[in-house]
Amino acid sequence: MNSPNMVIVYVSDVARTVDFYRQIFDLEPTAFPSPGFAAFTLAGGTELALWSGHDGALEGDPVRTSEVVLCLTGGPEAIETQHRDWKALGVTVLEEPHDAVFGRTSVIADPDGNRIRLAPVD
Missing domain, CATH: 3.30.720.120 (Signal recognition particle alu RNA binding heterodimer, srp9/1)
Structure with a gap:
């Protein structure tokens, strides 16, 4: 396959x-x-x-319908630590750390607005 x-x-x-x-x-x-x-x-x-x-891929205000995801081991603390590290780099934060149905998560954006999510390993 x-x-x-x-x-x-x-x-x-x-x-x-x-x-x-x-x-x-x-x-x-x-x-x-x-x-x-x-x-x-x-x-x-x-x-x-x-x-x-x-x-033309980025012309206007393109809708972002996907994310690059970094799944971390170590529980909510790992998400919080990585988020703080990224925030210290001056990244654009789209979602501060919060609890979702799958666990602790947060979202930042790259320079073009592409979404990058932190999530726990299932």
């Missing part, structure tokens, strides 16, 4: 967003960065790609 192995996030400035994801995930891009594309290899070999080559 074929399995998806890449998620693409549309961004306006790949270099700026690479720096952002480097800081929050402590990862280096693995695919050759170019002015319009870079990728980070995640757990299991899936790639998180940043792409600015899709004309």
